[in-house]
Amino acid sequence: xxxxxxxxxxxxxxxxxxxxxxxxxxxxxxxxxxxxxxxxxxxxxxxxxxxxxxxxxxxxxxxxxxxxxxxxxxxxxxxxxxxxxxxxxxxxxxxxxxxxxxxxxxxxxxxxxxxxxxxxxxxxxxxxxxxxxxxxxxxxxxxxxxxxxxxxxxxxxxxxxxxxxxxxxxxxxxxxxxxxxxxxxxxxxxxxxxxxxxxxxxxxxxxxxxxxxxxxxxxxxxxxxxxxxxxxxxxxxxxxxxxxxxxxxxxxxxxxxxxxxxxxxxxxxxxxxxxxxxxxxxxxxxxxxxxxxxxxxxxxxxxxxxxxxxxxxxxxxxxxxxxxxxxxxxxxxxxxxxxxxxxxxxxxxxxxxxxxxxxxxxxxxxxxxxxxxxxxxxxxxxxxxxxxxxxxxxxxxxxxxxxxxxxxxxxxxxxxxxxxxxxxxxxxxxxxxxxxxxxxxxxxxxxxxxxxxxxxxxxxxxxxxxxxxxxxxxxxxxxxxxxxxxxxxxxxxxxxxxxxxxxxxxxxxxxxxxxxxxxxxxxxxxxxxxxxxxxxxxxxxxxxxxxxxxxxxxxxxxxxxxxxxxxxxxxxxxxxxxxxxxxxxxxxxxxxxxxxxxxxxxxxxxxxxxxxxxxxxxxxxxxxxxxxxxxxxxxxxxxxxxxxxxxxxxxxxxxxxxxxxxxxxxxxxxxxxxxxxxxxxxxxxxxxxxxxxxxxxxxxxxxxxxxxxxxxxxxxxxxxxxxxxxxxxxxxxxxxxxxxxxxxxxxxxxxxxxxxxxxxxxxxxxxxxxxxxxxxxxxxxxxxxxxxxxxxxxxxxxxxxxxxxxxxxxxxxxxxxxxxxxxxxxxxxxxxxxxxxxxxxxxxxxxxxxxxxxxxxxxxxxxxxxxxxxxxxxxxxxxxxxxxxxxxxxxxxxxxxxxxxxxxxxxxxxxxxxxxxxxxx
Ligand code: F0G
Numbered sequence: 001x002x003x004x005x006x007x008x009x010x011x012x013x014x015x016x017x018x019x020x021x022x023x024x025x026x027x028x029x030x031x032x033x034x035x036x037x038x039x040x041x042x043x044x045x046x047x048x049x050x051x052x053x054x055x056x057x058x059x060x061x062x063x064x065x066x067x068x069x070x071x072x073x074x075x076x077x078x079x080x081x082x083x084x085x086x087x088x089x090x091x092x093x094x095x096x097x098x099x100x101x102x103x104x105x106x107x108x109x110x111x112x113x114x115x116x117x118x119x120x121x122x123x124x125x126x127x128x129x130x131x132x133x134x135x136x137x138x139x140x141x142x143x144x145x146x147x148x149x150x151x152x153x154x155x156x157x158x159x160x161x162x163x164x165x166x167x168x169x170x171x172x173x174x175x176x177x178x179x180x181x182x183x184x185x186x187x188x189x190x191x192x193x194x195x196x197x198x199x200x201x202x203x204x205x206x207x208x209x210x211x212x213x214x215x216x217x218x219x220x221x222x223x224x225x226x227x228x229x230x231x232x233x234x235x236x237x238x239x240x241x242x243x244x245x246x247x248x249x250x251x252x253x254x255x256x257x258x259x260x261x262x263x264x265x266x267x268x269x270x271x272x273x274x275x276x277x278x279x280x281x282x283x284x285x286x287x288x289x290x291x292x293x294x295x296x297x298x299x300x301x302x303x304x305x306x307x308x309x310x311x312x313x314x315x316x317x318x319x320x321x322x323x324x325x326x327x328x329x330x331x332x333x334x335x336x337x338x339x340x341x342x343x344x345x346x347x348x349x350x351x352x353x354x355x356x357x358x359x360x361x362x363x364x365x366x367x368x369x370x371x372x373x374x375x376x377x378x379x380x381x382x383x384x385x386x387x388x389x390x391x392x393x394x395x396x397x398x399x400x401x402x403x404x405x406x407x408x409x410x411x412x413x414x415x416x417x418x419x420x421x422x423x424x425x426x427x428x429x430x431x432x433x434x435x436x437x438x439x440x441x442x443x444x445x446x447x448x449x450x451x452x453x454x455x456x457x458x459x460x461x462x463x464x465x466x467x468x469x470x471x472x473x474x475x476x477x478x479x480x481x482x483x484x485x486x487x488x489x490x491x492x493x494x495x496x497x498x499x500x501x502x503x504x505x506x507x508x509x510x511x512x513x514x515x516x517x518x519x520x521x522x523x524x525x526x527x528x529x530x531x532x533x534x535x536x537x538x539x540x541x542x543x544x545x546x547x548x549x550x551x552x553x554x555x556x557x558x559x560x561x562x563x564x565x566x567x568x569x570x571x572x573x574x575x576x577x578x579x580x581x582x583x584x585x586x587x588x589x590x591x592x593x594x595x596x597x598x599x600x601x602x603x604x605x606x607x608x609x610x611x612x613x614x615x616x617x618x619x620x621x622x623x624x625x626x627x628x629x630x631x632x633x634x635x636x637x638x639x640x641x642x643x644x645x646x647x648x649x650x651x652x653x654x655x656x657x658x659x660x661x662x663x664x665x666x667x668x669x670x671x672x673x674x675x676x677x678x679x680x681x682x683x684x685x686x687x688x689x690x691x692x693x694x695x696x697x698x699x700x701x702x703x704x705x706x707x708x709x710x711x712x713x714x715x716x717x718x719x720x721x722x723x724x725x726x727x728x729x730x731x732x733x734x735x736x737x738x739x740x741x742x743x744x745x746x747x748x749x750x751x752x753x754x755x756x757x758x759x760x761x762x763x764x765x766x767x768x769x770x771x772x773x774x775x776x777x778x779x780x781x782x783x784x785x786x787x788x789x790x791x792x793x794x795x796x797x798x799x800x801x802x803x804x805x806x807x808x809x810x811x812x813x814x815x816x817x818x819x820x821x822x823x824x825x826x827x828x829x830x831x832x833x834x835x836x837x838x839x840x841x842x843x844x845x846x847x848x849x850x851x852x853x854x855x856x857x858x859x860x861x862x863x864x865x866x867x868x869x870x871x872x873x874x875x876x877x878x879x880x881x882x883x884x885x886x887x888x889x890x891x892x893x894x895x896x897x898x899x900x901x902x903x904x905x906x907x908x909x910x911x912x913x914x915x916x917x918x919x920x921x
Contacts (some may be wrong), residue, residue, distance in 0.1 A: 030586030037101030095199035098370035100513035129407035135391030136164035171368030172234025174379035180304035190219035225303035230313030245503030299333030314457025320358035336363035350427030350444030350455035412913025444532035456562030469538035492546035540621035603905035604696030643692035659905035705901025731897025761827035763789035772920035775804030836862030
């Protein structure tokens, strides 16, 4: 964190405003900051522009702004300044940008409001602007829902016509207001019926008391609302229950409103829901024969909500028939039908209300988004006047609602919409756009599943790409990330901004302003066509290489490892003169039982890239990327690429038992994790490991080994809670044991009797355990560490002195290694620390257990008589080769941590063996 606020606020946004979201923006290249907006364009700065800080982006895309909006359109942008990049905005504020950004007349209203010093806060007084807005909205709604005959003569008396308008500050608040009003309406109705029944009884008519009691009881029961599948109505607690995407709702499933979901377009399900909600009420009066009268029926539904075109759920227009069925159900059951026009309304879908297309009349209508003219935050609940509960205005209020500013802006927006025939424009442009996009879809049925929508509310559903030839595209598609990556692609390649709908992330949503030039929509169609061709060809380079561009997004984590330092990091330096250790020689076989051979145990192993270039090995489509580009790619995308299955391989033991290994890959490198660990910001890596564990468990693995940095970042598996019945292991026990055996066997092979052994990194957990075990076997033990670790080294010496056979010394100088016969090294240094001058002559044994390796590759060359061993590798019992792409292993070789995982699977020992700190026993 910088002390002062940075110039752009980028870092602060990442850390203090949207910590969880920023990484996702970054991962698909959407981490762009716009400083200006006009019409259908947003502007950001080029990366090297002095005004930028780091925001903006640097690489030019395809088309320059050849299609300036013609001058007849009020929002005509003056075009980019020097250093600005012009982005065509087809997101349109998720539908709020119907008039484009900063429409000049809307801005003029804002200026006038400021000049006139109009009140923003005058609660509890007559709000004239709010009144005018209410009247205007009521008039339009009246016109839309046909309260007039064709000749303009009203159908109803003035007091019954029109809508009462409750102003709010957002869409979701309008939804809350509707929920509250509907609940109030239901309660008042039940109370009224109860009063009537009681009165009837008082006049001696019969069983009214019983009826009144039943009605009063019902009035106090929580109301039930009906919501449609795929519906979206906002994210405050009540609206959230009407919003059906489980991802948003489930964390709060126990909160708030009682909702029954009915599948959209299913009239039978609607009828069933109404049926289920119908309750019998005891009769008010005896039957004519003097017996008990028939039960009355009451449909206990407080309201049903519908978006005429379901927007956030993936852009689905509801059929006229279905909308009519909703209307009928509401009429017959005498409950309000709430038409949510927050996204569809104001002309976006070709009519002032999208529902008008089907002749649907709402009892309540909700507006927001475009009502604010693109600059104000305002929403509205319209309630048919004959349904409105007069006390509602007192019961529901808000500090900011009804302010002059938003009300005047909305009035301007309404007059512009009328004057410029925005619904007509949206309808005509939308028709052309839809037919153009359907044309693309017809040519690329393998890339586009559907094109949907009406007016300027259009959805393009990308086909299921999980069968793509490209591994990265497969993984992105499987995790529903492809839509977001495509959004980044269009932004960087074409300077076009689109976004998938969040609950249907395969659907790209196109919602430009009604002033957009068709040329600009054509530009998108061309870009989409190119993307389709790339999807068809599995051309991951075309679609994803932009993630490797230099540019913003690397606010921290600037760590760079020296070139080549991480090659073979997991397994130590490449040379390993003597063969690796045998797996079969477990010292302590007490707990290991043979398992029946017919059972194949499923085990999983979490691995990660060892160096940035491994990205190319996994995804050959990215092979044109340099190492640096791969590094940038991974740094940017690591949180957007979910864990993936690298491959599967079988392993048999000499005893005949079998294990099936599933390797799960995580998209990071050791240097990235180290840098994050050092800055205390490795949560992202922990999260990826947790997701990787879930993936492996989901694949049926009952034992999961954590390779390389996945165990470091989880404190040797401690910080991950595996699902029930799943054991996890860091593999450190076998790795450490194999390293010790390697040293002693090499010593025996060389005929060494006495050993002076240095343990480098002895202050660390693994180093200390190695020292404790080795102390029993050697004559002299030198505990080596950095000067900062002096105290811990001394404490270890005190703990071991007299308990183990060896005479113990402590050193904080690598120079002292030169006098040792053997060196075991297990530090967490990010790059090699043991150089030729640290290794004495006369056949020193050097065993490297570190990840990344501690021993510099030059040591073996400079000291040809030394035995430089890879402590991290062991040999498979039958010399099996694991059929896993990307593992740099000779036939028969296995990483120690993986070997421990396999051993657990083969032996039937189902427990978390190496979890948490390693102990000598
Ligand atoms: N209703 C509908 C139909 C909406 O589309 C939205 C918001 C809301 C209510 C809530 O309005 O955001 O002002 O509170 N839809 C946006 C979207 C977020 O992505 O479609 P809000």
